[in-house]
Amino acid sequence: MDYMGRENIVYFNVANRLSVDCDCDSNPHEPEMADIGIFASLDPVALDQACVDAVYASPDAGKAALIERMESRNGIHTVETAAVLGLGSREYEMMTI
Numbered sequence: 001m002d003y004m005g006r007e008n009i010v011y012f013n014v015a016n017r018l019s020v021d022c023d024c025d026s027n028p029h030e031p032e033m034a035d036i037g038i039f040a041s042l043d044p045v046a047l048d049q050a051c052v053d054a055v056y057a058s059p060d061a062g063k064a065a066l067i068e069r070m071e072s073r074n075g076i077h078t079v080e081t082a083a084v085l086g087l088g089s090r091e092y093e094m095m096t097i
Contacts (some may be wrong), residue, residue, distance in 0.1 A: 045088030
């Protein structure tokens, strides 16, 4: 990030057909949730926090499987540690366009 300059990088997360498995898995589990949106930010930590929060806030019943997977793997530690390391902030403002 220092080479490019933080102000020159935009991060995107596409929350499309969410599965409990990584899309890199050669035989992933079927998607548990429908689409919840496309997220973008200049701050990668805020972006990931917003996506985690969106899963928790979703009315989709399939979120239970994703939440169980995230919590059983302590997934939020990645976001917490990234913030502690100064990669970004967990604070964000959601804007719908």
